[in-house]
Amino acid sequence: MTTNAPRPDVVRYTAFSSTPDGGNPAGVVLDATALDDSDMLAIAAELGYSESAFLTPSPEGVGGQEGRTYAVRYFSPKAEVPFCGHATVAAALALAERIGPGELVFSTRAGVVPVEVAQEGGTIRATLTSVEPCIEEIAGADLTEALAALDWPSADLDPAFPPRIAFAGARHLVLAAATRARLADLAYDFARLETLMHRLDLTTIQLVWREAATVFHVRDPFPVGGVVEDPATGAAAAAFGAYVREFALVPEDAVLTLHQGEDLGRPGRLTVTLRPGDPRVRVSGTGTRIH
Incomplete structure (x- = not known):
């Protein structure tokens, strides 16, 4: 231009x-x-x-x-x-x-x-289908650094959800909080987490808490983008869908509901659909124009 x-x-x-x-x-x-x-x-x-x-x-x-x-x-x-x-x-x-x-x-x-x-009635819904996802382990020292930057004691993690890096178009570190209170208390070291994320080529940190079998609350620090927290993160939702399938934490044909943005005063809802035999993940949601 x-x-x-x-x-x-x-x-x-x-x-x-x-x-x-x-x-x-x-x-x-x-x-x-x-x-x-x-x-x-x-x-x-x-x-x-x-x-x-x-x-x-x-x-x-x-x-x-x-x-x-x-x-x-x-x-x-x-x-x-x-x-x-x-x-x-x-x-x-x-x-x-x-x-x-x-x-x-x-x-x-x-x-x-x-x-x-x-x-759908009076609303329009868009559904994206991710690229093929993959899951990889995170080194112990890198996990320790991530938790230190977040100021999250390792005892506050949910042991049912092993920390992993998940990809479905972008890379996200998945960490699960044991309680909703832990998820709500987010005050992290911006520069320290940004440095680690650049080194690991991460887009966000996908912080999750499981409310019910297929209902989750999520938050996504995004310092590498110059944003303290992303209000609703479709790429991370797709990566998370691949993650929970990898560890059989949900059925193969699950439809997940992810609530995000509540702690920011911008509530949103993401729907994640898994289909047997198809490694890709579908993420859908409504939206509206901002005037």
Whole structure:
């Protein structure tokens, strides 16, 4: 984008909530063809949301989706991230209002992510299908450093949920709190956790507490993006779905409900669907435009 080029239109949507004051807001640029990396980073920083999505229409459709295929890049206020779930949902909802519900294909740095947008009564719901996930162990010294940065004693972890790094488009360290009070008490060392996360190439820390068999409360520190906490994190939800399946903590065909943002005053709800025989994870939610 040259100095004299017109600024691209930026629309704002919140994802995983049907009201503008809930969920996680994202900026969406529906045609970023004229933007370079510095332009996108500058727009994301100006918006100040945890991530914004920048779409470039693809002239050739993927999987038969001609005219509904986009290359997508995601930027936090500090850096590009390979994949962002809430900005994917926000972008899909923005497109659906303009070209109608249906199937979309997003080509991201993490891989191809299909998104289905459907009208459900008076609301629109977007469902993304993750890239193939994987789970890996975390070294003992790195876990010790993560807990020290969070100021979480290891005794406050739920022993049923072993700490692991989970990936379904981006890498997240999954740590489970033994109590809701532990999850609610989040005051961490920003710089210390950011340093560790850069070294381990983590996007967020996925902190969880299990309320019921398939109901969880989650929080996501995001210092590497310049944000203390992400209000609703679709990429981490997908990674968490893969994690609980890996350890058989839920049935193979489970539908999980993740509550996030309550501790920030921005309540949101993420639905995570697991299907037998398909390693990919589906994450869905509603959203609405922020005026």
